[in-house]
Amino acid sequence: MKLLPTICPACNSQVKVKSLLCEDCNTQIEGLYQLPPLARLSTEDQLFLLDFIKASGSLKEMARLLRLSYPTVRNRLNEIIERVKLAENANQNHGKENL
Amino acid sequence: MTQITTDIKTAPSNHLTQWLFNPFRFMAGYKALLLGLPIILITASIAYLGNTHFDGVLDVHIGLQAPLWLFFAEGLINWICMAISLFFPALIVSRSSFRAVDVLGTQALARWPHIVTALVMLPDANRRMGEYFMSKLNPTAPAVAVNYTDVSIFVFAAIFALLMIVWMVALMYKAYAVSCNIKGAKAVITFIVGLIIAEVLSKLAIWLLITQSAVMHQPQ
Numbered sequence: 115m116k117l118l119p120t121i122c123p124a125c126n127s128q129v130k131v132k133s134l135l136c137e138d139c140n141t142q143i144e145g146l147y148q149l150p151p152l153a154r155l156s157t158e159d160q161l162f163l164l165d166f167i168k169a170s171g172s173l174k175e176m177a178r179l180l181r182l183s184y185p186t187v188r189n190r191l192n193e194i195i196e197r198v199k200l201a202e203n204a205n206q207n208h209g210k211e212n213l
Numbered sequence: 214m215t216q217i218t219t220d221i222k223t224a225p226s227n228h229l230t231q232w233l234f235n236p237f238r239f240m241a242g243y244k245a246l247l248l249g250l251p252i253i254l255i256t257a258s259i260a261y262l263g264n265t266h267f268d269g270v271l272d273v274h275i276g277l278q279a280p281l282w283l284f285f286a287e288g289l290i291n292w293i294c295m296a297i298s299l300f301f302p303a304l305i306v307s308r309s310s311f312r313a314v315d316v317l318g319t320q321a322l323a324r325w326p327h328i329v330t331a332l333v334m335l336p337d338a339n340r341r342m343g344e345y346f347m348s349k350l351n352p353t354a355p356a357v358a359v360n361y362t363d364v365s366i367f368v369f370a371a372i373f374a375l376l377m378i379v380w381m382v383a384l385m386y387k388a389y390a391v392s393c394n395i396k397g398a399k400a401v402i403t404f405i406v407g408l409i410i411a412e413v414l415s416k417l418a419i420w421l422l423i424t425q426s427a428v429m430h431q432p433q
Contacts, residue, residue, distance in 0.1 A: 183241035185315050189394045192309045 151201035249321025298411035303393035319388030
C-alpha cells in the first residue's frame with residue numbers, strides 16, 4: 115500500500131480528499147474532505163506519535179527506546195503538538211468559511 | 214516489549230561530532246548530573262595540583278595556593294550560578310514545561326572542557342609565568358626569571374584554555390536550548406543575559422568565600 119500523500123507535489127499545499135472507495139462493493143464516494151489533523155502530519159511525525167502511544171504515552175520510555183535524552187524527546191513532541199494545533203486551527207477556519 | 218517504528222532521522226546518531234558538540238541530545242537529567250558532578254570534582258582536583266582557579270563561570274587564573282575545598286567550592290559555585298541564572302529566564306520565555314534536573318545536569322556536563330583546561334595548566338611553567346606577571350605588577354614582589362620554554366608553554370596553555378572556554382560556552386548554550394526548549398533569538402539573548410548574571414554572581418560568591426575564609430596565602 116502506498117503512503118498517503120498529504121502535501122501537493124506540485125505546489126506544496128495541503129491536499130484534500132476528493133474520493134473514497136469501498137474495496138468490497140466498489141462504492142465510490144465523491145466529495146471534498148479535509149484530512150484530519152493527525153493525518154496531515156508528516157510520516158515521520160505520525161510514526162513518532164504511533165511510538166508514543168505504544169509506549170503508553172511515557173516520554174521516559176520513548177527516550178529509553180530511541181536512545182535520546184528526555185528533553186530531546188519532549189521537545190520533539192512539543193513541536194508536533196504545535197503542528198497539530200495549527201492543523202486544527204486550519205480545520206476550524208475552513209469550517210467557518212464553509213458556513 | 215514496545216517496538217520502535219519512528220523514522221531513522223529521530224534515532225541517535227553515533228557521530229562523534231554529536232557527542233562533542235551536543236551530547237545533551239542523548240544525555241540529560243540525572244544521567245548528566247551523575248556524570249557532570251564527578252567531572253566538576255575531578256576538574257577541581259586537577260586544578261588544585263596546578264593552582265588553577267576557575268574563579269568565575271568563564272574565568273581561569275593561576276597562582277593562588279589554597280586548600281582543596283576552595284577548588285571544589287569554585288567548581289560547584291560556577292555550576293550552580295550558571296544553572297540558576299538560566300533557569301529563571303527560561304521560566305519566563307520557554308513555551309513548554311521543563312525539569313530543573315535537566316538544567317542542572319546538562320549544565321554540569323557542559324563544564325567538561327575545563328578538565329582539559331586544568332590539565333594544560335598543570336606544567337610548572339604556567340605558575341612561573343603567573344609569578345612573573347605578578348612581579349611586574351607589584352614592585353615589592355620578588356623578581357622571577359622565566360625562559361623561552363616557560364613562555365612557549367604558557368602561550369600554548371593560554372590559547373588552549375581560551376578554546377576550551379569557547380567550547381564550554383557553546384556546550385552551555387546547547388544544554389540550555391535543549392533542556393529548556395528555547396530556540397532562535399530568544400534563546401541567544403536570554404543565554405547571554407544569564408551568562409553575564411552568572412559571571413557576576415559567581416565572581417561575587419567566590420570573592421566572598423575567599424575573603425571570609427581568609428584562605429589567601431599569596432596574591433593571585
